[in-house]
Amino acid sequence: MLDETLLFKWMTEFDHQIQTDKAYLSGLDAEIGDGDHGDNMARGMSAVMHTFKTPNQSVAEQLKAIAFALISKVGGAAGPLYGSAFLRMSKAAVDTQQLDQLIQIGADAIADRGGANFGDKTMLDVWAYVPAMLEHHTLSSAGLAQLAAHTKPMQAKKGRASYLGERSVGHLDPGAVSSQELFQALLKAQSALKTSPNQALKNGTD
Amino acid sequence: MTIGIVLVSHVTELAQGIAKLIQQVAPDVPLTVAGGTADNGVGTDAAKITQAIDANPGDELMVFYDLGSAKMTLDLVAEMSPWVIQRYDTAFVESAYSAAALAQAGVGRSEIETQLKPLIIK
Numbered sequence: 001m002l003d004e005t006l007l008f009k010w011m012t013e014f015d016h017q018i019q020t021d022k023a024y025l026s027g028l029d030a031e032i033g034d035g036d037h038g039d040n041m042a043r044g045m046s047a048v049m050h051t052f053k054t055p056n057q058s059v060a061e062q063l064k065a066i067a068f069a070l071i072s073k074v075g076g077a078a079g080p081l082y083g084s085a086f087l088r089m090s091k092a093a094v095d096t097q098q099l100d101q102l103i104q105i106g107a108d109a110i111a112d113r114g115g116a117n118f119g120d121k122t123m124l125d126v127w128a129y130v131p132a133m134l135e136h137h138t139l140s141s142a143g144l145a146q147l148a149a150h151t152k153p154m155q156a157k158k159g160r161a162s163y164l165g166e167r168s169v170g171h172l173d174p175g176a177v178s179s180q181e182l183f184q185a186l187l188k189a190q191s192a193l194k195t196s197p198n199q200a201l202k203n204g205t206d
Numbered sequence: 207m208t209i210g211i212v213l214v215s216h217v218t219e220l221a222q223g224i225a226k227l228i229q230q231v232a233p234d235v236p237l238t239v240a241g242g243t244a245d246n247g248v249g250t251d252a253a254k255i256t257q258a259i260d261a262n263p264g265d266e267l268m269v270f271y272d273l274g275s276a277k278m279t280l281d282l283v284a285e286m287s288p289w290v291i292q293r294y295d296t297a298f299v300e301s302a303y304s305a306a307a308l309a310q311a312g313v314g315r316s317e318i319e320t321q322l323k324p325l326i327i328k
């Protein structure tokens with residue numbers, strides 16, 4: 001169930017992780033892309049955190065604000081991809097706040113926007129598997145790391161890395177790694193709220 | 207129906223450079239560009255693309271772009287825009303040049319599109 005408190009905690013954890021791993025993500029991108037994924041995501045997430053300053057937003061409104069922050073600030077391919085995911089999730093959140101359903105809608109939006117299939121060495125190789133893991137309560141940090149690791153032997157069919165052809169094999173996809181971090185942040189947020197719901201609620205409405 | 211041409215590139219100078227090339231053969235075709243991020247870094251910017259589309263006085267906009275994320279940002283903008291926008295997955299320089307030259311000569315969009323078909327590369 002995605003409520004305002006969890007969404008705030010989730011994005012806070014993700015922002016923290018992205019800012020910490022900014023250089024690492026850009027380094028991964030430098031191997032097979034244009035070397036700016038970490039910096040782009042860090043800029044985008046700073047803008048995302050700014051959106052929480054608008055008080056009393058519903059989950060749908062907040063997701064939409066997150067989408068626009070990412071679309072307007074990221075600059076690279078991750079902007080329209082993450083942005084489209086959150087934008088379509090915001091439309092769906094009017095009717096459902098089931099996390100697995102929302103993430104599935106987000107994954108579909110990414111597939112539509114980028115035209116990628118599974119195994120194309122993109123962020124979809126993480127996103128596509130998360131809804132079922134959420135549904136069956138099997139989502140784990142190790143499982144997410146494994147999903148991102150699976151992109152290493154793949155040859156890129158979409159994105160900047162696809163221009164390298166076979167040379168893209170043997171490198172992690174940076175978008176898959178930032179997606180791994182997105183869902184690891186979700187896990188962290190969920191467990192933090194379980195252990196101390198009152199504290200989290202206080203932070204969430206801060 | 208006036209045809210307008212919009213160029214979307216990751217790099218400000220690349221968009222401006224192709225515009226310069228095109229204006230030589232199509233001085234009367236409405237042409238607007240969106241190049242680079244908001245701070246003119248390498249990338250694409252939804253606000254710049256929206257601005258280029260809104261500022262173009264053409265009735266039918268033919269949009270050309272360089273690489274993948276330009277296409278995705280463009281599609282996002284197009285979905286939210288009230289204008290008729292056609293995006294072409296063609297060789298950037300050749301197709302923009304060809305479309306502009308034909309539009310200058312008064313050729314309609316469907317005929318231009320036929321001429322662009324061999325230039326589809328993405």
